[in-house]
């Protein structure tokens with residue numbers, strides 16, 4: 109088995125320490141690859157390459173049209189190799205290959221979107237308050253960007269960072285989660301093939317507290333963009349203060365899905381399942397807090413439970429599988445404890461609440477899709493991000509109460525409202541404190557619309573024009589066409 113290497117300064121390299129890590133398929137714990145285990149010294153080497161490429165290389169000055177062309181070529185290559193990428197992602201994360209195929213389409217779309225807008229903002233001329241002067245605003249790259257991604261949507265989250273950073277003329281070092289590096293390695297082969305100059309885009313592999321921590325504290329890094337958990341986000345924010353790095357944080361969520369009695373019942377039930385059980389609930393924007401109008405609670409829960417019982421768990425490469433495993437034994441233990449805590453707090457397991465007993469699933473990190481009823485907003489299970497296939501159900505009687513419950517969270521990533529009353533829907537979303545709100549929809553995102561969190565779900569935005577702004581500095585240039593002495597002194 110050849111070792112998956114890092115890509116630093118245009119070369120494929122092992123870790124300086126020569127250490128490696130086994131990469132595991134969470135469906136059966138089979139070792140599917142061996143990857144270089146970089147650490148702080150590898151990160152320093154990559155940062156130096158990115159620093160040199162920014163300070164002395166041609167990329168920041170390359171016309172935006174040309175940078176866009178190269179990023180467009182990456183999109184073409186991702187489309188060409190999308191099946192290979194999708195299979196790698198599913199082996200690495202356990203998600204169904206159908207879900208991974210959807211991710212690859214989205215990823216190519218993100219590179220394509222930023223390629224297309226690369227040269228669309230040529231700056232702005234300001235109406236100067238002084239005659240014989242020109243005042244203009246231009247956008248410039250920030251510099252060297254550190255980028256850190258999580259294991260749940262490895263390449264998708266990377267694409268939201270790589271594409272805008274590159275078209276804006278930055279250089280970068282990205283570090284994937286140490287447990288899911290495979291699609292990052294493959295996409296760097298495509299980045300090389302597309303003609304991105306050596307040193308501009310660098311890939312470091314390895315653990316968060318070594319390689320990742322170096323990216324956040326190193327003073328040669330000008331911007332750090334992180335997607336992951338809130339605890340890590342806080343550490344990165346602290347480390348980044350050393351040189352006041354620009355900071356973008358995409359953190360967790362505990363997202364409400366509010367169902368009014370006048371919602372289209374069958375669709376709302378169906379989408380409440382989609383909101384949570386895709387990728388076994390390991391989605392930052394999963395609608396895990398179901399908030400249902402009291403008058404339909406019993407029917408709604410019964411309909412959910414009937415459907416949940418039939419969800420087919422299994423190998424993501426089997427066409428009939430609807431839900432794969434969790435990512436690791438550690439995460440399975442965390443989800444198990446999370447549900448047990450909920451039960452101790454007074455929640456009732458309406459369905460699931462344990463590992464499956466199917467002998468075919470015993471080698472994987474499976475947990476049954478679960479619905480917990482009798483939940484109240486003060487419970488840990490309602491407030492903490494469980495990041496597993498678990499829905500908690502709360503009830504409300506009035507619109508005000510529904511909004512109060514929806515907003516009762518330290519998080520503010522996303523939320524949904526289901527109703528057939530247009531005015532009520534608009535009133536609700538206006539009051540919901542989240543970066544994305546859906547009316548009669550769940551979990552929908554696309555390259556043109558910004559993504560990010562209110563409150564402790566994060567800082568900054570990815571995707572859309574806002575996602576490009578994160579990677580640009582704004583410079584005002586004032587030109588006095590008729591300089592004269594003032595004779596003040």
Ligand SMILES: NC(=O)c1ccc[n+]([C@@H]2O[C@H](COP(=O)([O-])OP(=O)(O)OC[C@H]3O[C@@H](n4cnc5c(N)ncnc54)[C@H](O)[C@@H]3O)[C@@H](O)[C@H]2O)c1
Nearest residue numbers: 257258259284285316317320321336337340358359360392
């Ligand atoms: N807001 C979003 O768009 C979004 C998207 C995907 C995932 N997430 C969140 O990500 C979390 C799950 O991902 P995870 O378990 O991989 O998160 P995590 O915070 O454990 O790890 C994320 C990344 O940070 C690195 N890391 C860990 N410690 C570090 C440190 N001290 N310094 C620098 N880097 C460090 C890890 O190696 C990994 O690459 C969930 O909370 C989920 O909600 C958010």
Ligand SMILES: C[N+](C)(C)CC=O
Nearest residue numbers: 260261390391392393
């Ligand atoms: C941002 N999203 C929904 C793609 C993945 C969150 O975990």
